[in-house]
Amino acid sequence: MVMKRREFLKGTAAVGLGSVAAGLMGKSALAAEGTLDIFFNSDTNVVEFWSSAIKPAFEAANPGTTLNLVSGGGGASMNALAERAFAALQSGTDPQIDMMEAIGPYHPEGAIEAGLWDDFSKLSLSNMSKVNPAVVDNQWSLPYRGSQVVMMYNGDKVPTPPKTFEELVAWIKANPGQFAYARPDLGDSGACFIERALQEVMGRDESLFTNENYSDEYAEPMFTKLWALLNDLAPSLYKGGEYTGGNTPSIQLLASGVITMTIAWSDMALVAMNEGVVPETTAVAQLQDLAFIGGYSSVLVPTNAANHEMSLKLADFLISPEVQNKVVSDLGGFPSINWSEMSPELQAKFANVATTSIPTFPGPWESHLFDGWYRNVASNLAQG
Amino acid sequence: MSDTLSTAPASAPLTKWRPTGLFFIAAPILLIAVFLFYPALRSIWGTIYVRQPDGSYAFSIASYLYFFSDSYSLTNLGRTFWTTIVTMVLLIAINLPIAIYLRFKGGRLAVFIQVLALFPMFVPGIVIVYALIRYLGPNGLLQTLLEVVGIGGFQSPYLTPWGPVIGMVWDAMPFTLLVLTAGMSGIATSAIEAAQDVGAGRLRILFSIILPQIKNSLLVVTSLNFLGLFGQAFMPFMLGPTSPEMMGPFMLRTFSTVRDPLQAATQATIVFALCSVAGLAYVRSIAKRRAAELVK
Numbered sequence: 001m002v003m004k005r006r007e008f009l010k011g012t013a014a015v016g017l018g019s020v021a022a023g024l025m026g027k028s029a030l031a032a033e034g035t036l037d038i039f040f041n042s043d044t045n046v047v048e049f050w051s052s053a054i055k056p057a058f059e060a061a062n063p064g065t066t067l068n069l070v071s072g073g074g075g076a077s078m079n080a081l082a083e084r085a086f087a088a089l090q091s092g093t094d095p096q097i098d099m100m101e102a103i104g105p106y107h108p109e110g111a112i113e114a115g116l117w118d119d120f121s122k123l124s125l126s127n128m129s130k131v132n133p134a135v136v137d138n139q140w141s142l143p144y145r146g147s148q149v150v151m152m153y154n155g156d157k158v159p160t161p162p163k164t165f166e167e168l169v170a171w172i173k174a175n176p177g178q179f180a181y182a183r184p185d186l187g188d189s190g191a192c193f194i195e196r197a198l199q200e201v202m203g204r205d206e207s208l209f210t211n212e213n214y215s216d217e218y219a220e221p222m223f224t225k226l227w228a229l230l231n232d233l234a235p236s237l238y239k240g241g242e243y244t245g246g247n248t249p250s251i252q253l254l255a256s257g258v259i260t261m262t263i264a265w266s267d268m269a270l271v272a273m274n275e276g277v278v279p280e281t282t283a284v285a286q287l288q289d290l291a292f293i294g295g296y297s298s299v300l301v302p303t304n305a306a307n308h309e310m311s312l313k314l315a316d317f318l319i320s321p322e323v324q325n326k327v328v329s330d331l332g333g334f335p336s337i338n339w340s341e342m343s344p345e346l347q348a349k350f351a352n353v354a355t356t357s358i359p360t361f362p363g364p365w366e367s368h369l370f371d372g373w374y375r376n377v378a379s380n381l382a383q384g
Numbered sequence: 385m386s387d388t389l390s391t392a393p394a395s396a397p398l399t400k401w402r403p404t405g406l407f408f409i410a411a412p413i414l415l416i417a418v419f420l421f422y423p424a425l426r427s428i429w430g431t432i433y434v435r436q437p438d439g440s441y442a443f444s445i446a447s448y449l450y451f452f453s454d455s456y457s458l459t460n461l462g463r464t465f466w467t468t469i470v471t472m473v474l475l476i477a478i479n480l481p482i483a484i485y486l487r488f489k490g491g492r493l494a495v496f497i498q499v500l501a502l503f504p505m506f507v508p509g510i511v512i513v514y515a516l517i518r519y520l521g522p523n524g525l526l527q528t529l530l531e532v533v534g535i536g537g538f539q540s541p542y543l544t545p546w547g548p549v550i551g552m553v554w555d556a557m558p559f560t561l562l563v564l565t566a567g568m569s570g571i572a573t574s575a576i577e578a579a580q581d582v583g584a585g586r587l588r589i590l591f592s593i594i595l596p597q598i599k600n601s602l603l604v605v606t607s608l609n610f611l612g613l614f615g616q617a618f619m620p621f622m623l624g625p626t627s628p629e630m631m632g633p634f635m636l637r638t639f640s641t642v643r644d645p646l647q648a649a650t651q652a653t654i655v656f657a658l659c660s661v662a663g664l665a666y667v668r669s670i671a672k673r674r675a676a677e678l679v680k
Contacts, residue, residue, distance in 0.1 A: 076640040107643065183626055185641040242543045243626045249517070258522040371642045375456050378627035 034064045036307050036314060039072040039081055041102035042297055045271055046145075046331070047071055053326045058317055065310055078103045085302045086111045098305040099314065102297040104363045105140035112140065118301040118312070125316040130337040137360060138211060141298030144318040145327045146334030148294030149192040150284040152254060152269045153261035161285035165200045168287070169229075171261070173236045178260040180238035180253055183378070184370045187247035192293040193263045194230065194373060195361040201225040204290045211362040219368060227376040234377065243378065254278060263292070267332045293361045296336055424656075431650045447650040456628075457651070463628040464655075467545065467620070468613045471552045472606060475560045478553065483564035484594065487571065498565075505558035513622045516551055517542055547623030548630065552613055559612075560605050567601025568594075600669055607666035611659050631655050 040047050047069055055067045072078040081097060086108050088095035105117045120128065121139035135143045151161055151168070157178075162168040172179045182190030202208050202222055234241035238259050244250045250262040251269070255278045264272075264284070272278050286292065299318065301311045317323060324335040325343045339347055434444045451457045482501055486494050504512070519525045521542040530538050541547045571594060579589050595602075617632030624630065629637070631651060639648035 076636060079640055185637055186621075239543065244543075245622050249622075252517065253522070256521065256523040367641055367643045371637075374627060374629075374637070379456060379459070 034307065034310070035066045035068050036098040036310060037068045037070060037096055038099040038101065039070050039078065039097060041072050041075065041078045041100075043268070044071065045267065046101075046297070049326075049331045053330050054318070054323060057322070058314060061317075062310065062313065065307075067314070072100075075103075079107050082111065082116075083108050085304070086114070086116050089114060089116050089302070089304045092304075094306045095302055095304055096306070097302055098307050098311045100300045100302070103300065105138060105300055106363060115303055118303050120315075123312065125312065125319070127316050127319045127321075127337070130321070130341045131319055132336060132338045135296045135336050135360075137296065137298070137363075140300060142300075142315050142319065143296035143298045143336040144323070145331060146294055146296045146336060147265055147267045147332075148286070148334070149189050149196075149263055149292035150266050150269060150286050151261060151292075152251065152264040152278075152282065152284050154254070154257075154279065155281040155283040156279075157260045158283075161283070163287065164289040165196060165287055166289075169233065172233060175260060176236040177238055177240070179236070179262065180242070180244050180250060180259050181263045182246050182250050183243045184366075184373055186245050187250065188295065189247050189250060189263045189265055190243065191366065191370070192295075192361070194226070194369065195293050196287070196290070197229055198222065198226045198369070199290060199293075199359070201229055206290075206359055209362050209365055211364055214362070214365050214368065216368070219365070223369070223372050223376075227372070230373070230377045251278065254282070266294075270332045291359060293359050294334070295360060296334075427649045428653050428656070431646065431653050434646065447646050448654075450647070451650055451654060457634075459628045460631060460634045461654075463545065464614060464631040467548055467552075467624075467630055468610060471549050471556070471613050472609050474549065474553050475556055475609060476602070476605070479557060479560045479564055482561060483568050484590075486565055487568035498561075501561045502558045504554050509555060509618055512554060513551060513619065516547075516554075516623065520547075520550065542623060543625050545625060547625075548616070548620040551619035551623045552616060555619065556609055556612060560609060563601050563605045563608075564598065567598035571597045600673055603669045604666060607662040607669070610662040611666075614659055614662075615655060 038050075040050075050067070050069050055069065058067060059065055072081060078100065081100065082103065085095040085097050085100075089111075105112055111117065117140040119139050120142050131143070135146065137143070153161060158171075162171050181193040184191040184194055199206060199209075202225070208222070237243075238253065244253060244262075247265060247268055251264055251272050253259050254262045254264075255272070257279070266284065269282075269284050273282055273284075299315060301308070301315055305311050319337055321337065321341050321343070324337050324341070325346060327333045327335055328342070328346050335342055431447055432443060432445060433441055434447070436442050436444075479501075482497065486498055517524070520540055522540045524540065524542075527538045527540065530536075541550055575593055576589055579593055584592070615632050616630065617636055620630040621633045621636075624633075635648050635651045635655070638644050638651060642648075
């Protein structure tokens with residue numbers, strides 16, 4: 001790929017320095033004993049949560065162990081890290097990765113078959129029995145926190161938010177230019193919106209979409225209906241069909257008062273409201289007929305991790321009631337273990353949420369869905 | 385210039401075999417070969433020698449045929465050309481007058497202007513992008529200021545094709561100005577004074593004396609900016625419209641979201657082929673200058 005000159009210079013300089021440093025330091029380039037290198041795909045609020053809630057407790061319980069929390073720098077960089085782990089597995093070297101957060105096990109291709117990721121269904125973690133089976137997407141991903149997509153809106157202009165997807169569509173059309181959602185590949189909030197729309201055109205039947213059943217022939221008629229709905233909606237969106245470049249830009253547009261409603265992650269919306277970056281009248285609401293898709297963020301443990309045993313211990317700690325209670329109280333997330341395992345106060349406080357399940361959407365569908373969206377929905381932009 | 389070359393005395397001592405010189409450049413060349421050329425060639429090779437469904441490998445240009453028959457990909461390529469060329473024209477139009485000013489005017493104001501023009505070099509791209517969104521975006525500072533002085537109807541360039549153009553002009557400005565001012569400093573004051581003495585006007589001096597002398601700098605700026613702008617991913621990603629995409633974000637998306645490494649490598653190879661035309665122009669201009677310097 002062609003890079004910007006400045007980046008190119010920086011890159012080559014880094015490569016040069018890196019190889020020199022590796023040569024000088026020899027062995028120290030390997031992962032340090034007792035240091036777990038954990039890479040995050042989630043935003044900084046999650047990394048902060050780890051460093052304030054998980055790291056101190058785990059390090060205190062396991063003397064000599066240090067958690068090295070590293071922001072992975074987005075999906076493409078996380079994929080590159082997964083490729084590194086896979087390459088290390090094939091060459092039998094140290095991947096210098098002990099755990100990866102919030103990515104799926106499907107990249108790189110062939111990694112699952114080669115046994116790159118630990119299969120949690122075959123391990124006997126002491127807390128595994130507490131995990132709510134409904135939130136387990138696949139046996140390699142260990143879910144540890146959930147969050148959900150919500151409608152985020154200006155309460156001044158919208159006294160009663162839409163309760164169903166149909167009402168939402170009616171509201172968007174009645175208020176042209178006042179609604180925006182993010183491009184599906186740049187912010188999962190936008191992805192969740194079009195996935196919810198897909199469920200809507202298919203009669204809200206979640207069982208139609210599974211990790212295994214994607215094929216072009218099967219999806220084609222569904223996608224055709226979806227494109228029709230989204231294209232019908234486009235002229236009523238912000239700027240007659242423009243899409244924001246991610247979760248934060250969506251909230252930014254709402255904050256500047258250009259739009260009245262957008263789609264956002266519950267935890268990011270709550271943080272924005274707490275920090276006062278959006279007007280005080282901002283509110284969030286959830287659809288009542290079928291909730292917006294949420295997701296569980298999971299961790300993956302590479303089987304070739306240098307501190308493999310300790311990584312599994314940490315994984316077990318993540319799904320302990322101790323951490324799960326903090327996920328709810330400190331992070332504004334949902335627990336991945338059964339509510340009956342949670343603290344009684346939290347159980348009482350979240351009684352309403354506890355009963356609703358969070359719909360999820362299978363990852364293998366997304367690459368086809370997103371590319372189709374670019375080709376069939378985004379390419380019809382009025383301004384060309 | 386070719387005349388001077390052919391009539392020049394043979395410059396044998398300069399081209400003599402010198403192993404020590406080669407030794408000094410061996411390390412960087414090795415690094416480039418190992419970290420750039422080898423992976424790049426591998427990936428280009430991978431686009432024409434393709435794994436077939438049955439697991440065997442065979443020569444195929446199917447991915448190229450797909451690219452050039454896919455109207456979506458071609459529209460993206462067209463948008464990339466449009467953005468690159470518009471940005472380059474704007475860069476020259478903005479920086480050439482500044483460079484001329486800096487060449488002929490001294491003093492504190494000139495220093496201030498130069499510092500101001502080089503300022504973007506010290507600000508990271510991500511900061512600029514978010515600042516531009518806040519400033520140029522809908523209901524942003526610029527719109528508010530315009531409304532204060534009574535100008536309504538501001539259409540924000542954010543999320544339109546002009547968004548990345550503005551961001552990229554900002555980003556590439558210091559480099560463009562540096563090369564142009566360097567070229568300007570080579571113009572002898574005596575040549576201009578001589579032209580003035582025989583009655584040449586300002587435009588005449590610009591077109592007959594200044595522009596011919598900085599031809600090389602203009603060529604360098606154009607070709608290097610083309611390389612940088614054509615593959616830009618970040619600015620169009622953050623400031624541009626959803627579609628058509630520029631090749632940078634399109635390649636990224638094809639690779640990481642569509643998970644089609646073959647098509648992404650094909651797109652990259654096509655971009656590489658187009659950019660090597662600009663690269664060739666740059667190398668030729670450098671080589672020409674070297675040859676001229678050797679003659680001197």
